[in-house]
Amino acid sequence: MRDYILNQAETADKTFTFPALNRIVANWRKRRQLRQLEQLDDHVLMDIGLTRDELIRVQRVPLAVDPVSELLRVKPMSRGLRHK
Secondary structure: OHHHHHHHHHHHHHHOOOHHHHHHHHHHHHHHHHHHHHOOOHHHHHHOOOOHHHHHHHHOOOOOOOHHHHHHHHOOHHHOOOOO
16 A cells, blocks of 8 residues: 555656655645644643654754654654554
């Protein structure tokens, strides 16, 4: 299933006229959503398995890097999430 989704994402990326720009805009939107998560109380963040420091750190990665994937890559097992 993961291979299928990856293949679909790569195919969609190729059909877009400017795939790099598309990826950067998508990553920028994800950073906006992560900034909204920063507004939550520390207890709520703890409940969903995040820390404010992690949110801030992944927002500092380059725009070409997906911040959500980076967040999952750092501590996937501690959150009970599996990123295959």
